[in-house]
Amino acid sequence: MRKMLAVVSRVLTAVSQKPGAATETGRVLLATRNFANDASFDIKKCDIHRLEEGPPTTTILTREEGLKYYKIMQTVRRMELKADQLYKQKIIRGFCHLYDGQEACCVGLEAGINPSDHVITAYRAHGFTYTRGLTVREILAELTGRRGGCAKGKGGSMHMYAKNFYGGNGIVGAQVPLGAGIALACKYNGKDEICLTLYGDGAANQGQIFETYNMAALWKLPCIFICENNRYGMGTSVERAAASTDYYKRGDYIPGIRVDGMDVLCVREATKFAAAYCRSGKGPMVMELQTYRYHGHSMSDPGVSYRTREEIQEVRSKSDPIMLLKDRMVNNNLASIEELKEIDVEVRKEIEDAAQFATADPEPPLEELGYHIYSREPPFEVRGANQWIKYKSIS
């Protein structure tokens, strides 16, 4: 019966050229098709350090959750690819570090915490900016440096902020002490909130991170240190940069887990596990997410001088996070291919609209060059490029 309905729906959607009618009919038929409400999945066991047990190895994904994660990951993917395009057209300039390939990390992490928790990351930040609540419009317009950008065009790719999201940080590793400070504020305020503090495999060798591990453990700060290990710090592979590539163990006295960062469900479960640990007042935890970026380090790096095209292709074909989720959902009757394709179409449209806006929106007005030097300050004057050029500065 189900097969017949599927065939009928396919025929109807294929035959009719009228866009509205066809999809509507198709949708009606799809709606009547019985999807499972949820399904149980086995997920990879996490390696653990200084822990008795790790996150669970099975999890339940509901249809609703699955569709949501799919859509968000697809949005991040397409947004990053659009940024690539705009950069090549020179509409985006400067630094642009793209996140495609790593979508399961930002989506899985967000799924494991509350909106009232806090997140801080480094410069590969567009995905998190989206999962933390900003729109694609605001993000792309910030990349193109327009007044509609989330930082009014003043920050660019590496300096996007949202509620409970502290950027976007350009100095490698500097965001880690900041994250522990945010966690200190969480503990100080006693509100049961935690802070996810992200850094890459390259940053993992920064001294200030070890200073931070020490203080976070000493003061039992509710901080999850998350190393997004995408195997390369710029052009240097982990083997060439670190004496120990077990990033989840680098916190030494801090317990750690190593997670499959290409599987959104694995990331989600690990995050819930770590979050519960931190919230219980036991102190920080380290989480290593094993992931991969398809693009080079930034838009000025083709990404093939220090790694092979074969390696990139292999990850794409075997471990792509969106593909993994899609296969799981379709094979377990949580969604149909058509449905997911529709989501793709929606996402494409959203990105297109956002790109249009980001290209058409004007740049910030020159008169506002001096704005936002100080917070809550009466207006004053700021010197321009010479003593006769003055800009007004307001908060």
Place this chain on the structure above:
Amino acid sequence: MAAGIVRGGLAGCGQQVARLLRRRFHRSAPAALQVTVRDALNQGMDEELERDERVFLLGEEVAQYDGAYKVSRGLWKKYGDKRIIDTPISEMGFAGIAVGAAMAGLRPICEFMTFNFSMQAIDQVINSAAKTYYMSGGLQPVPIVFRGPNGASAGVAAQHSQCFAAWYGHCPGLKVVSPWSSEDAKGLIKSAIRDDNPVVVLENELMYGVPFEFPDEAQSKDFLIPIGKAKIERQGTHVTLVSHSRPVGHCMEAAAILSKEGVECEVINMRTIRPMDTQTIEASVMKTNHLITVEGGWPQFGVGAEICSSIMEGPAFNFLDAPAARVTGADVPMPYAKLLEENCVPQGAEERPSSPRRPRGEPRREAAGAP
């Protein structure tokens, strides 16, 4: 011999009587309240900790040691572990933690044992604190205070004697203050803590133990000194001396000496390095026609250089009768030996030679070499 004793005794008696008589008619003025700079800072922080729960202090030895220089004495006993936090020796780490806490809504006071150690953490001060409000388009304020002793001390040699006024004063997004007196210290630290922006408070170790008269208004819990406003410590008509921190005291000494020779110095205590109160300096130079800047830091690219440059660019330039002169630290890393060290910092007596005392109208050429 006996007579001598009696005479002495009588004289003594007489003196006593005279004293007693004097006492009846003698009215003593109420003793002015003397407060050291250290106590003023302590008071200021104590009051702000009490006033706002979000304020807390962190740094090395600030809690159980009562502060490396005892500036935070008694605070840990009063406020406890949550609000007065001893840190490990990890400047970059704890400065970053302080900045993160400020981003999340607390109001930290981050102490550097001396500002020399802030160099380890300077990235957090500049890139994480100073620039963030601007980079975020006005979304993310950073209400933090970085404080500690700055500049030369006594015999602590090169790595522990640098003045950071010019380095921090260089950066947009920061406010930088440099108190001299106790009243400065209290008013400025309180303003700094209440300010929603990153404020660097450059204290001075040699000033911590110096007592100053504390005016009545400074004794109030709401006594604030506005950041960005200089104070004219002494009115004068012949030459303007502009200074900050300990050298203000040297300027006052020099002014007293010169006054006896008929040269009246106007001494300006900058109080704030950034935003600089150029207006007060300009108005003074337009009155006296002569300018000398005095600072402890190195001469090149320093505070004095900035003041001279600003004066050149503004209305006061036309009122100068001689080029502005700078008194600074010597252009060397600070030596240890006392004789050498003494000659590396501005001293009261030294300012005599450089003060250009000549009548108006003399050609500038001659002014350059004149004593």
